[in-house]
Amino acid sequence: MRTLSDDLAAHAGQTVSLSGWLHKKRILGGLNFVVIRDRRGLAQAVISRDEELEKLRNLQVSTVLKLTGQVASDQRAPGGAELRDASVEVLVPVTEVPAIEIDKPINHSPDNLDTLFENRVLNLRNPGEQAIFRLRAQVNRLIRQYLTDNEFVEIQTPKLLAGAAEGGAEVFKTDYFGQEATLAQSPQLYKQIMVGAFERVFEIGPAFRAEPSMTTRHMSESTMLDVELGFIKSHEDVLTVAEDMVYQVLTRLYGDQAALLKSLQAPPLTLTKKFPRYKVAEVHRLYSQAAGQDTTKEKDLLPAEERWICDHAKQADGSEAVFVTDFPIESHKFYQMINPKDPGTVLWADLLFRGVEIASCPQREHRLEQLLKQMRDKGIDPQHPGFKYYLQAFAAGLPPHGGFGFGIDRFVQKIIGLGNVKEATLFPRDVHRLAP
Amino acid sequence: MRTLSDDLAAHAGQTVSLSGWLHKKRILGGLNFVVIRDRRGLAQAVISRDEELEKLRNLQVSTVLKLTGQVASDQRAPGGAELRDASVEVLVPVTEVPAIEIDKPINHSPDNLDTLFENRVLNLRNPGEQAIFRLRAQVNRLIRQYLTDNEFVEIQTPKLLAGAAEGGAEVFKTDYFGQEATLAQSPQLYKQIMVGAFERVFEIGPAFRAEPSMTTRHMSESTMLDVELGFIKSHEDVLTVAEDMVYQVLTRLYGDQAALLKSLQAPPLTLTKKFPRYKVAEVHRLYSQAAGQDTTKEKDLLPAEERWICDHAKQADGSEAVFVTDFPIESHKFYQMINPKDPGTVLWADLLFRGVEIASCPQREHRLEQLLKQMRDKGIDPQHPGFKYYLQAFAAGLPPHGGFGFGIDRFVQKIIGLGNVKEATLFPRDVHRLAP
Numbered sequence: 001m002r003t004l005s006d007d008l009a010a011h012a013g014q015t016v017s018l019s020g021w022l023h024k025k026r027i028l029g030g031l032n033f034v035v036i037r038d039r040r041g042l043a044q045a046v047i048s049r050d051e052e053l054e055k056l057r058n059l060q061v062s063t064v065l066k067l068t069g070q071v072a073s074d075q076r077a078p079g080g081a082e083l084r085d086a087s088v089e090v091l092v093p094v095t096e097v098p099a100i101e102i103d104k105p106i107n108h109s110p111d112n113l114d115t116l117f118e119n120r121v122l123n124l125r126n127p128g129e130q131a132i133f134r135l136r137a138q139v140n141r142l143i144r145q146y147l148t149d150n151e152f153v154e155i156q157t158p159k160l161l162a163g164a165a166e167g168g169a170e171v172f173k174t175d176y177f178g179q180e181a182t183l184a185q186s187p188q189l190y191k192q193i194m195v196g197a198f199e200r201v202f203e204i205g206p207a208f209r210a211e212p213s214m215t216t217r218h219m220s221e222s223t224m225l226d227v228e229l230g231f232i233k234s235h236e237d238v239l240t241v242a243e244d245m246v247y248q249v250l251t252r253l254y255g256d257q258a259a260l261l262k263s264l265q266a267p268p269l270t271l272t273k274k275f276p277r278y279k280v281a282e283v284h285r286l287y288s289q290a291a292g293q294d295t296t297k298e299k300d301l302l303p304a305e306e307r308w309i310c311d312h313a314k315q316a317d318g319s320e321a322v323f324v325t326d327f328p329i330e331s332h333k334f335y336q337m338i339n340p341k342d343p344g345t346v347l348w349a350d351l352l353f354r355g356v357e358i359a360s361c362p363q364r365e366h367r368l369e370q371l372l373k374q375m376r377d378k379g380i381d382p383q384h385p386g387f388k389y390y391l392q393a394f395a396a397g398l399p400p401h402g403g404f405g406f407g408i409d410r411f412v413q414k415i416i417g418l419g420n421v422k423e424a425t426l427f428p429r430d431v432h433r434l435a436p
Numbered sequence: 437m438r439t440l441s442d443d444l445a446a447h448a449g450q451t452v453s454l455s456g457w458l459h460k461k462r463i464l465g466g467l468n469f470v471v472i473r474d475r476r477g478l479a480q481a482v483i484s485r486d487e488e489l490e491k492l493r494n495l496q497v498s499t500v501l502k503l504t505g506q507v508a509s510d511q512r513a514p515g516g517a518e519l520r521d522a523s524v525e526v527l528v529p530v531t532e533v534p535a536i537e538i539d540k541p542i543n544h545s546p547d548n549l550d551t552l553f554e555n556r557v558l559n560l561r562n563p564g565e566q567a568i569f570r571l572r573a574q575v576n577r578l579i580r581q582y583l584t585d586n587e588f589v590e591i592q593t594p595k596l597l598a599g600a601a602e603g604g605a606e607v608f609k610t611d612y613f614g615q616e617a618t619l620a621q622s623p624q625l626y627k628q629i630m631v632g633a634f635e636r637v638f639e640i641g642p643a644f645r646a647e648p649s650m651t652t653r654h655m656s657e658s659t660m661l662d663v664e665l666g667f668i669k670s671h672e673d674v675l676t677v678a679e680d681m682v683y684q685v686l687t688r689l690y691g692d693q694a695a696l697l698k699s700l701q702a703p704p705l706t707l708t709k710k711f712p713r714y715k716v717a718e719v720h721r722l723y724s725q726a727a728g729q730d731t732t733k734e735k736d737l738l739p740a741e742e743r744w745i746c747d748h749a750k751q752a753d754g755s756e757a758v759f760v761t762d763f764p765i766e767s768h769k770f771y772q773m774i775n776p777k778d779p780g781t782v783l784w785a786d787l788l789f790r791g792v793e794i795a796s797c798p799q800r801e802h803r804l805e806q807l808l809k810q811m812r813d814k815g816i817d818p819q820h821p822g823f824k825y826y827l828q829a830f831a832a833g834l835p836p837h838g839g840f841g842f843g844i845d846r847f848v849q850k851i852i853g854l855g856n857v858k859e860a861t862l863f864p865r866d867v868h869r870l871a872p
Contacts, residue, residue, distance in 0.1 A: 002667065019667050021632075021833055038667075039587060039635035062632075062833040092802065094833040121828045124633035133633075137590045144580070151475060154573045156659050158863045159595070159642050160608075162870040172596075172610045174619065176656075177648060177867045183610065183619075190863065193872070196457075196498075197560040197569075199475035205641065206595050212613060220612075223592050231438065231455050231474075366528065389872030392557045397457055397498040397530045427594045427626065431613045434598040436629070436825030 005036070005043035009081040011071045018043055018083065019091070021125065022063040024103050025056060034086075035078075035103075036067055041127065045069060045083035055088045061103055062125055064092035102126050110419055117428060120436050124426075131264050132424060136412045138257050140204065142249040143225060143408075150241070152200040152227065157190035159183055159206065163386035170210045172220075183208035186405055188335070191228040192364060193393040195401045199230040204408065212431045216420040217303075217356060217410065221429040228403030235337075235347040235363040238402035239323055242351050242361050243275050246321055253415070264416050267354075269320070276317035277349070279326040283309045299330040307355040323361075325349040334374045336362040337402075351404070354414040363402035368394040441472070441479035445517040447507045454479055454519065455527070457561065458499040460539050461492060470522075471514075471539075472503055477563065481505060481519035491524045497539055498561055500528035538562050546855055553864060556872050560862075567700050569862060572848045574693050576640065578685040579661060579844075586677070588636040588663065593626035595619055595642065599822035606646045608656075619644035622841055624771070627664040628800060629829040631837045635666040640844065648867045652856040653739075653792060653846065657865040664839030671773075671783040671799040674838035675759055678787050678797050679711050682757055689851070700852045703790075705756070712753035713785070715762040719745045735766040743791040759797075761785040770810045772798040773838075787840070790850040799838035804830040 003016040020038035032047045034056070045067045047053050056063075069086035100106075102125045106116060116123060123129050144154065160174070160181045172183040187203050194201040207224040227245075232238060254261060254269045278286075284296045287305045290312075295302060301309075301324060313322035326345040332338065339345045348362035365371045371394060375382045382391060413424040422428035427436055439452040456474035468483045470492070481503045483489050492499070505522035536542075538561045542552060552559060559565045580590070596610070596617045608619040623639050630637040643660040663681075668674060690697060690705045714722075720732045723741045726748075731738060737745075737760060749758035762781040768774065775781045784798035801807045807830060811818045818827060849860040858864035863872055 019835070064833045064835045091835060092833045094831070096831055098832060121629055121632070121825050122832055124630070125832065130633055133591065134589060137584075140590060141580075141584065144577075148573075148577065153570060154576060155569065155862060156642070158657055158865055160644070160657050160865055160870060172612070172617075174608045174610045176608070176870055177646070179870060181608075181870055193557055194560070194862075196557070197566050206592070208596070210613070221594055221596050385871070389557050392872075395530070395532055396534060396558055396561065397500045397528045399455070399500045399527060426591060426630075429594055429596055434596065434612055434615060434617055435821070436828075 004040045005038050006040040006079055008043050008071055008079055008083070009073065012073045012081060013071065015068065015070050016083070017066055017068040018045070019066045020064070022056070022059065022061055022065050022094075024061070027053070034065075034067070036065060037125070037127065042078050043081075043083070044077040045086040047088065048085045049087070052086065052088045055090055058095060059090065060094045060097055061101075062098060062122075063090060063094040065089065066091055098122055108418065108423060113420060113422065114433075117422065117433060117436075120427060128263070131260055132412070132416060132418070133426060135253075135257060135260055135264065135416065136408075136424065138253060138260070139249065139412055139415065140408065142252050143245065144204070146245050146248050147202045147227065150200070152202045152229070153194075153198040155187075155191075155194055155198075155201050155203050156205065157184070157187040157194075157203060159208070161386065163384065172208050172210045185209050186224060187226045188405070189387075189390040191226050191403060192335070192398065192401065193390060195228050195230040196393050196396060196398050199399075200228070202227045207405075214431060216422075219409065219422060219425065219428050219430055222421075222425075223408040225406040225408055226403065227406065228401060230399040230401040232363065232400050232402055235349070235402060238361050238363060238404065239277075239325075239349055239351075242359055242404050242406070243321070243323070246275075246351070246353070247271060247273055250415070261415075266416050270314055270318060271321060272317065272319040275319055275321045275323050275351070276313045277323045277325050278309060278313070280324055280328060280345075281326065283324055286312065299328050301350070301357075306352055306357060310352050310355045321351065321353045323349045323351055332374075333362075334378050334380055335364050335371065337365045338374075347402070351406075353411065354417075356410055356414060357407075358410050358414065359404040359406040361402065361404040363400070366394065366398045366400050440476045441474050442476040442515055444479050444507055444515055444519070445509065448509045448517060449507065451504065451506050452519070453502055453504040454481070455502045456500070458492070458495065458497055458501050458530075460497065463489070470501075470503070472501060473561070473563065478514050479517075479519070480513040481522040483524065484521045485523070488522065488524045491526055494531060495526065496530045496533055497537075498534060498558075499526060499530040501525065502527055534558055544854065544859060549856060549858065550869075553858065553869060553872075556863060564699070567696055568848070568852060568854070568860060571689075571693060571696055571700065571852065572844075572860065574689060574696070575685065575848055575851065576844065578688050579681065580640070582681050582684050583638045583663065586636070588638045588665070589630075589634040591623075591627070591630055591634075591637050591639050592641065593620070593623040593630075593639060595644070597822070599820065608644050608646045621645050622660060623662045624841070625823075625826045627662050627839060628771070628834065628837065629826060631664050631666040632829050632832060632834050635835075636664070638663045643841075650867060652858075655845065655857060655861065655864050655866055658857075658861075659844040661842040661844055662839065663842065664837060666835040666837040668799065668836050668838055671785070671838060674797050674799060674840065675713075675761075675785055675787075678795055678840050678842070679757070679759070682711075682787070682789070683707060683709055686851070697851075702852050706750055706754060707757060708753065708755040711755055711757045711759050711787070712749045713759045713761050714745060714749070716760055716764060716781075717762065719760055722748065735764050737786070737793075742788055742793060746788050746791045757787065757789045759785045759787055768810075769798075770814050770816055771800050771807065773801045774810075783838070787842075789847065790853075792846055792850060793843075794846050794850065795840040795842040797838065797840040799836070802830065802834045802836050 023037040024035035026033040066089040069083035351359040456472040459473040460471035462469040502525040505519035787795040
């Protein structure tokens with residue numbers, strides 16, 4: 001029977017076995033400690049007999065071990081108990097010195113990131129590094145729970161598409177049995193189609209973007225949450241779902257996973273149930289005043305403005321999440337609805353969190369004739385085969401709808417307070433990195 | 437305020453509004469009915485006034501409507517209530533006659549499948565067709581719940597890989613900023629790497645296979661569940677997880693979703709808590725006797741044998757799920773462990789359900805030296821850059837481990853009793869179909 005590290009204290013006085021990886025070895029002559037790691041955490045064992053110690057000679061951190069001994073309560077040990085007079089069984093010896101010190105905190109400084117990802121297989125052996133991805137799994141779980149509770153049906157849509165219907169140049173292409181296929185940049189068209197079936201759908205899956213840019217916010221493969229809902233009364237309904245989801249997920253996470261967040265030194269949460277809303281033009285104006293740099297001629301938000309408005313909203317409104325609304329018509333995408341009350345703007349809001357855009361939340365144009373007009377106005381050919389089935393869904397009646405694409409990687413990054421989105425990704429992909 | 441179809445009966449006597457799609461229109465002169473569909477189901481309304489009826493003239497099924505009227509209990513109506521003397525607001529008119537009759541059951545006969553997928557956008561408007569994907573969402577939910585409850589951490593691994601390390605010819609390739617990348621056929625190497633971090637991991641995601649075969653079991657893009665667990669005592673531990681997961685998911689599904697399964701005419705479930713186990717050689721022998729065709733010289737199972745052993749196990753053992761074990765060494769893949777007690781066989785079992793393989797469940801070779809030997813024996817170069825990080829994980833100590841790749845599409849197909857795996861897929865991909 002295997003005992004797990006966090007169960008040790010419950011077995012005081014008994015003889016038990018732990019299995020895991022050698023995490024630390026302290027040979028001090030009379031007092032020889034080893035720390036072993038398993039899926040629940042770390043545990044400490046004292047090795048007294050020379051012949052047992054001898055089995056560990058020349059073996060490195062990460063060696064797979066079984067340790068058997070008597071459990072003794074000891075407040076100095078992790079979990080309040082340790083194994084005494086342990087005997088050692090080496091399951092898988094590790095003789096090579098690891099390329100990094102995996103029992104020390106992993107260096108996340110910006111100039112060490114390439115080394116961090118090069119040694120990813122090793123640094124994931126570190127419980128501190130693992131905590132990022134344990135938290136990520138919890139975030140995904142809470143998001144799914146929220147959406148399922150609110151009648152959103154989880155779907156899986158194809159990632160291999162016929163023709164670059166959406167997006168343009170930044171697509172990966174592949175030969176598909178003699179035909180050209182592209183890798184999906186998002187499930188945009190499919191999720192709109194699916195509103196016609198389920199009204200409310202979501203998907204969590206990979207999105208591919210052949211973007212050669214090297215920023216702290218972009219990867220060529222990312223994990224996106226896509227949400228879409230029909231029968232909205234107004235654009236505000238889309239914002240309400242995004243807002244309520246983020247609020248519920250974050251407050252539950254900060255409640256249930258407080259210890260994990262603390263171990264990650266995540267910043268405390270400052271959030272209101274309704275997120276403050278600022279118009280793009282207002283952000284330009286406020287930022288220009290504050291920063292002494294005129295941005296009022298800009299269309300989109302500058303990264304510096306995204307950071308600034310988040311700081312501002314945290315101070316002024318008590319919220320680290322903020323909507324920026326009323327994007328100017330110059331940024332308009334063909335499938336978005338132009339604001340009928342102000343044709344110079346689009347019914348499109350970005351959701352920012354801790355300085356970065358995590359979701360883009362527009363209302364869609366659901367009227368076929370207007371949609372076709374918007375495509376033609378932008379020089380997009382509605383006859384392109386990539387639009388055939390998409391337009392079928394409108395011809396067969398789609399109600400007013402909207403939704404959002406939500407960056408899971410960025411959200412996890414910002415919850416923890418990591419500097420780069422890649423740090424929140426197990427095996428990130430960028431223009432220079434396709435492995436591990 | 438919008439009332440949803442299944443809430444109608446609770447509002448008897450009140451005036452309420454329904455929004456949804458026109459599902460049926462029956463104009464009988466004096467008695468004019470419409471059936472409206474929303475995300476909860478169908479509801480019926482009686483339209484008495486000519487001017488209201490006039491609004492529906494020339495409008496087709498799937499027109500988006502708002503109906504307002506008084507709720508009357510009526511046992512003949514779906515849900516036991518209907519709207520009386522309804523007034524009509526057309527939200528989105530549909531004037532084109534739909535290419536298929538979406539208010540009739542969708543034809544799933546094998547020779548109609550191409551038409552079915554060509555009209556996918558329309559036939560998903562049919563509640564009967566939707567039921568397949570509502571069930572699929574429940575299956576995914578129950579699988580995630582089971583694995584999470586059993587300490588498996590959900591991960592997301594990259595789908596863009598450097599070089600065709602695994603698999604060989606049947607990979608899709610793409611230009612990745614001047615480098616060749618391939619699309620992942622499975623997260624095989626990554627999930628083994630991740631055992632070194634979390635011991636227990638799973639992923640649900642797309643898998644890509646450039647296989648030109650046209651069968652009822654294959655697609656070029658499918659949704660796979662991948663599970664891997666470390667510190668197993670024997671191969672049996674892998675089978676136990678697969679078996680327990682399938683048993684718990686199916687019994688909960690048949691309990692919680694009985695109405696949905698009934699509407700899909702899913703077959704009743706015949707299952708034992710422990711699944712029967714047959715060796716490959718035994719299946720060949722039994723099948724040869726029963727079918728009068730000698731298959732004892734075969735290595736792998738024939739599709740006919742997979743069907744036969746499932747029928748046999750259902751009769752003889754009372755289980756529609758069955759393990760076929762002890763695959764012969766001729767089928768051995770380099771990362772699988774050869775049976776130390778019988779080097780002519782591999783520690784590899786297939787899980788079959790209702791006539792088809794849904795999961796392949798081997799133990800892995802976790803000892804680096806033996807793994808390298810097996811690679812070289814098969815002419816695979818361990819120096820290939822695609823193996824660099826994989827082998828790092830073994831050099832840094834991986835415990836005995838195993839896992840399985842589990843076909844979500846096939847599982848859903850077989851639960852419902854559909855003839856082709858594509859019918860359980862929203863937008864299937866095969867050699868001839870890349871759209872919608």
